Amino acid sequence: MIWSKTELSIDSFERIEEPTLTIATTETSQDQVIETTSDFSDQPKKRKRRRSTSHLKAVPETLAMRERVKAAAEQFAEGLNKAEPFTKDELEGFARTLLDQLELPEKFLGFAMVLIGNFFWKRQFMAIPYSRRLLLLPHCLKHAEGCPAEYDEFGLDCESCGACSIADYKVKAEKLGYKVLVAEGSPIVLKIIVAGYIDGILGVACLNVLEKAIDKVLITGVPSYAVPLHTGDCKNTSLDESWVWDVLEKYEPMEENQTRSYVPLMRAANHLFDSNFDRLLPRVRATTTEKAASPLGKTEDIAYDWLAKGGKRFRPFITLAAYDAATGGKSLKSQEGVFEFSDSVGRVSMAIEAFHKASLVHDDIQDDDLYRYGRETLHRAYDVGMAINVGDYLIGLGYRLVNSARSELGAEVACDILDRMAMAHIKLCDGQGAEMAWQSSPDWTMTPLEALQIYALKTSPAFEAALYAGLRMSGPMDAYDEMVPVFCRHLGVGFQILNDLKDWCGDSNNKLVAGQDALALRPTVLLSLAIQAANEQQRRDLESILTGVGDEERRIAELKHIFDVCNVFEKAEALVDKSRARAEALADDVESDEVRQLLYFLVDTVLAPEEEPVPIHPDVLVPLPVTQHVGAV
Ligand code: SF4
Structure with missing residues (x-):
């Protein structure tokens, strides 16, 4: 291992942030929500089950045939537009066309997809210096009996x-x-990629593993080259070794990346909270260790520490990315990972995170959560009073950060952003309050529309404030004013429903036991869909399961049975699809190519079917050349 393992800790990567920040901007009208949800009474769509792809992952048996597909894939990729990364669906379409041309069967689809992807990225991968590349090898290549190596958290x-x-x-x-x-x-x-250690991946893996990686690689725009193993068996497998050497020892610099990538912006968002943190947000009271430990310095010390550590920085990323997109998207093709923005733009992005962190501190108290970002929640580590105070402090800090940008951005811009943040804050309280009120006095006639209204208040405004702030800093909002709140409502609502669905995946993310949110008596869309479809007996059962105590396993099983019978999961998936489609339709109409592409990226990452948004983690960073200069706006 070349870099220090102590720099990377998997633990802190495991926990999902609760999607509870709420920074809203404009009022969500009743009509708009109704429009979102107007066809809940439709017959449930047939469940779009994730089709099995095992029959599509064969590797051609002979080297000659594999080389034939490889050569054809190289030729095919030459005709592709390298400016935009493609989606998995588009890649599948390319691969089907290629197989048709070669008169080869569908079973080689995965293989063809990998090879086309390789040649799409190959030139850009080879332009990455060796020291910025990752070689990813499968442990199944090891000697099955005699391998003396041990596993650690990084693999073998x-x-x-x-x-x-x-x-x-x-x-x-x-x-x-x-x-x-x-x-x-x-x-x-x-x-490792987002932290800034590497810029490209050379991977050897079976098609099963590559299939899972494709979405992430495509979404983040990381130049990659993959060598498929000949079988998906976990031992005694083989590969075409010469394919590894095709690129492993080749370095051919380029002046500029061909394909857009959001990685530099993700890194820039992270660096606001490490290498640039003290400069952008100098401490006032806790300036020394002694002062930080004193009563006068303690609140600032805890608040700054909470702001600086932990979290994916997704919201400040949105702000930076929106600003970058609306000012021409200069960073997207930067080979060095350089993103130029002023301190003011950085501080406004930090303000978005400060509001988010504040909301999480308060949310953790309300839910009495034990852990956040892999460490104890603030109210557990200190006490509830201190945690409330720190949350309030962060809100004040957020407003000050925006105001500090006033002289550079202009008073009108700063006021517009402050207004949106204030509105967002109000909506968060409305949504959170509605949830708490429901929990203390559950309404067993809750409709999906009512549940979605809570989601729209709790989750969507966070995205909206982040997106608005970035766009507003770039200039007037005429082109985006109407689109932003509606787009973000679909994004936030879809995200929250996906989170509900993930609650039922026992092994997903940090949810070790399925159905925990449901048992916590939350006014979820899943519950509302069940209430809507249930017969009288089932409704009584729902109430008794959710207000009952003891034998969690049995209660979860009974709840899931009712959800299954009522087609709740299918209906919820259909709603996510609808949110995704509507957000994409709004993005379609955006004139600016850079902004439009960013919106697609947000849909792809926030509403990814089985994955959480692209992790942007601050705990594992190395300095990257992120240039900032005052007056760049
Ligand atoms: S230690 Fe294991 S993985 Fe490494 S070369 Fe030996 S057998 Fe292969």
């Missing part, structure tokens, strides 16, 4: 004993400067 810690080909690649790659991992998990890889 190969000892280069020479008994398998892993050592060959590893030794050579490390000599060139690569980082090398023998692992298959994408979370750690994404973490």
Whole structure:
């Protein structure tokens, strides 16, 4: 391992942030919500089950045939527009066309997709210096019986004993400067990318693993080259070794990246809270260790620490990305990961995060959550009084951060942003208050419309404030004023429903036990859909399960049975699809290509079917050349 493992900790990467920040901007009208939800009474669509793809992941049996597909894929990729990364669906379409041209069966679809993707990225991958590349190897290549290596949180810690080909690649790659991992998990890889350790991936993996990685790689726009294993068996597998050497030792610099990538912006959002934090937000009272420990310095010290550590920085990323897009998208093709923005733009983005963190502190108290960002929640680590105070402090800090940008951005811009944030704050309280009121006095006639109204208040405004602030800093909002709140409502509502659905995936993210949110008696859309479809007996059962105590496992099983019978999951999935489609339709009409592409990116990341938004984690960072200069707006 070339870099220090202590720099990376998986623990802090596991927990999902509750999607509860609420910074709203404009009033969501009743009509708009009704429009979103008007066809709940429709017959449930047939469940769009995730189709099995095992029949599409065959690898051609002979080297000659594999080489034939590879050569054709290279030729095919030459005709693709390299300016935009493609989606998985588009890639599938390309691969189907290629297979048709080659008169090969559908079973090679996954293989063809990987190869087209390779040649789309190959030139850009080879322009990445070795020291900025990751070689990702599968542990199934190891010698099955004799491998002396142990596993750690990064995968297999190969000892280069020479008994398998892993050592060959590893030794050579490390000599060139690569980082090398023998692992298959994408979370750690994404973490390393966003943290700034690497800019491209050379991966060896079976088609099953590559299939899962494709979405993330495509969405983030990370130049990658993959060598498929010949089988998906977890041992005794093989690969075309020459394909690895095709790129492993090749370095051909380019002046500019061909394809847009949001990675520099993700990194820039992270760096607001590490390398740039003290400069952008100098401490006032807790300026020394002694002063930080004193009664006068303690609140500032805790608040700054809470703001600086933990979280994916997704909202400040949205603000920076919106600003960048609306000012021409200069950072998107930056090969060095350089994103130029002024301190004022940085501070407004930090304000968005301060509001978000404040809302989480208060939300954790209300839910009595134990952990946040892999450490104790503030009210657990200190006490409820201190946590409330720190949350309030962060809100004040957020407003000050925006105001500090006034002289550069102009009073009108700063006031517009402050107004939107204030409105967002109000909506958060409305939504959170509605949820608490429902919990203390559940209404067993709650409709999906009512549940979605709470979602629109609780979740959507966070996206809206972040997006609005970035766009507003770039200039007047005439082109976006109407679109932003509606787009963000679909985004936030879809995101919250996806979160509800994830609550029923026992092994997903940080939810070890399925149905925990449901048992917490929250006014979820799932529950409202069940209430709507249930017969009288089922409604009585719902009430008794959710207000009852004891035997959680049985209660969750009974609840799930009613949800299944009422087609709740199918209906919720259909609502997410609808939110996604409506958000995309709004994006379609945006004139600015850069802003439109950003909106698509937000839909792809926030409403990804099985994944949470692209992780942007602050705990594992190395300095990158993020240039800031005052007066750049
Ligand atoms: S080279 Fe590494 S992975 Fe292969 S058998 Fe030896 S220690 Fe295990």
